[in-house]
Amino acid sequence: MKKSFRDFLSELEQAGELARVKKPVDLRDVSALLSQSSRALLCENVKEYPEWQLAGALVTSRKRLALALGCPENDVALRFEQGLERLIEPVMVEDGPCQEVVLQGKDVDLTAIPYPLMHVYDGGPYLSATLVVSKDPQFGRNLGSYRLMYRTPTETGIDLVSPSDMRRYYQRQLDQGKPLEIAVAMGVHPYEMLAASYKAPINMDEYAVAGGLHGEPVPLVKCKTVDLEVPADAELVLEGEILPMGWTADEGPFGEFSQISGDVKWNPIFRVKCITHRRNPIFYLLQMPWENDWLAAPVTEAAGLRALRNASVEPVAIRAPVGSCGYWTLIASIRKRPGEGKNALLALLSVAEVKLVIVTDDDINIHDPDDVDWALTFRVQADRDLIVVHDARGKHIDPSIKSWEMGKGGLPTTAKLGIDATIPEGVPKKLYKRIEYYGQNRVKLEDYL
Ligand SMILES: Cc1cc2nc3c(=O)[nH]c(=O)nc-3n(C[C@H](O)[C@H](O)[C@H](O)COP(=O)(O)O)c2cc1C
Numbered sequence: 001m002k003k004s005f006r007d008f009l010s011e012l013e014q015a016g017e018l019a020r021v022k023k024p025v026d027l028r029d030v031s032a033l034l035s036q037s038s039r040a041l042l043c044e045n046v047k048e049y050p051e052w053q054l055a056g057a058l059v060t061s062r063k064r065l066a067l068a069l070g071c072p073e074n075d076v077a078l079r080f081e082q083g084l085e086r087l088i089e090p091v092m093v094e095d096g097p098c099q100e101v102v103l104q105g106k107d108v109d110l111t112a113i114p115y116p117l118m119h120v121y122d123g124g125p126y127l128s129a130t131l132v133v134s135k136d137p138q139f140g141r142n143l144g145s146y147r148l149m150y151r152t153p154t155e156t157g158i159d160l161v162s163p164s165d166m167r168r169y170y171q172r173q174l175d176q177g178k179p180l181e182i183a184v185a186m187g188v189h190p191y192e193m194l195a196a197s198y199k200a201p202i203n204m205d206e207y208a209v210a211g212g213l214h215g216e217p218v219p220l221v222k223c224k225t226v227d228l229e230v231p232a233d234a235e236l237v238l239e240g241e242i243l244p245m246g247w248t249a250d251e252g253p254f255g256e257f258s259q260i261s262g263d264v265k266w267n268p269i270f271r272v273k274c275i276t277h278r279r280n281p282i283f284y285l286l287q288m289p290w291e292n293d294w295l296a297a298p299v300t301e302a303a304g305l306r307a308l309r310n311a312s313v314e315p316v317a318i319r320a321p322v323g324s325c326g327y328w329t330l331i332a333s334i335r336k337r338p339g340e341g342k343n344a345l346l347a348l349l350s351v352a353e354v355k356l357v358i359v360t361d362d363d364i365n366i367h368d369p370d371d372v373d374w375a376l377t378f379r380v381q382a383d384r385d386l387i388v389v390h391d392a393r394g395k396h397i398d399p400s401i402k403s404w405e406m407g408k409g410g411l412p413t414t415a416k417l418g419i420d421a422t423i424p425e426g427v428p429k430k431l432y433k434r435i436e437y438y439g440q441n442r443v444k445l446e447d448y449l
């Protein structure tokens with residue numbers, strides 16, 4: 001059986017990485033509780049929402065990310081890449097627990113779902129652990145993760161500013177004055193969250209990526225009111241359409257995955273026609289920035305590995321540091337042939353909106369920031385080893401690109417920097433021979449303690 005969201009919670013608990021909160025919790029206090037917890041939390045008793053439990057802080061450390069992916073901590077990127085290499089198509093099933101309860105018409109009420117205001121200054125409560133399904137007549141089915149801001153009991157905003165497949169799907173409907181149908185599944189396994197946030201080519205169905213990560217097909221059920229399919233084992237699903245109104249409604253502010261309290265944006269509105277969920281569902285509250293950043297890292301890293309291999313450069317390790325939100329920086333070590341430090345920079349700078357890339361040789365442990373600093377210190381000559389790219393695609397929420405100066409719907413650009421911290425061509429490797437201690441292999445400290 002494919003692993004579900006609940007299976008992941010059990011795995012966390014078995015690894016001692018999940019705490020159960022049994023005392024009744026006021027929804028308004030959940031955000032602070034999650035932010036203080038070193039473990040994942042499952043709130044079993046949410047005041048005024050007797051049907052629901054609430055889970056959060058599930059993937060807020062490398063350890064729990066590795067647990068989600070079932071691999072050692074430093075192998076996360078390689079494990080994700082493996083999943084991408086064995087795409088497995090989903091299967092349709094007749095029914096699933098995500099439709100045990102079906103609410104339509106007057107029963108559609110977003111206030112019945114326990115989702116609190118998360119960050120001070122947010123424009124409203126947000127649904128952020130979303131797997132959003134859509135379809136395009138030409139490009140087929142698509143998954144993405146998109147946040148939804150509460151507006152009314154049947155409407156939310158949707159953040160659809162950055163260039164993405166779904167933004168393009170929506171634009172194509174909008175050009176014909178039509179809405180875009182979407183289904184939003186929440187409480188799905190991290191593999192499905194990762195697949196949704198992976199930037200697959202536009203004509204690729206990301207359910208096959210989720211299948212590849214699971215190693216088996218994802219069972220899907222047909223939605224009740226839209227022509228879309230959602231994971232049968234999801235906790236909660238919203239069905240409806242993004243209205244053909246363009247980027248005209250204010251959405252935000254939101255505590256962004258950049259750690260910054262973001263600005264108001266202009267976005268369309270999502271109208272909910274139907275809500276389905278499990279009996280006694282678990283609501284997944286995904287807070288910014290750490291949970292988003294840890295989920296973003298393997299996606300950025302795997303895209304980097306692919307870019308390197310396409311450029312016929314051999315990667316050894318890669319890391320998207322969580323300090324750069326798992327998104328803006330890539331540090332990679334390679335097995336270099338002459339000139340490939342620069343080839344690697346060019347390949348990695350092409351990944352999404354990555355704006356800083358550091359490339360080292362394979363003797364550098366890129367998971368150790370001190371080792372990276374050492375390479376930067378002794379292998380870089382700034383007049384030779386930097387590449388600066390002007391006016392590449394940027395991302396709004398980076399304040400340094402001044403996107404606030406642009407009008408509604410505008411898309412910003414950014415400069416990109418690559419640093420080749422591999423041993424320069426012509427400098428003998430032996431000049432980097434590290435210190436060895438006399439007797440190092442013979443003498444054992446434990447024999448003396
Ligand atoms: C938790 C989470 C929340 C996200 N929220 C948004 C969002 O609100 N807006 C957005 O444009 N991208 C968001 N992303 C990134 C997109 O999901 C990502 O770019 C994805 O590849 C888009 O898929 P698509 O291009 O196939 O539509 C989020 C990612 C994660 C992991």
Ligand SMILES: [Mn+2]
Nearest residue numbers: 142143165200
């Ligand atoms: Mn896509």
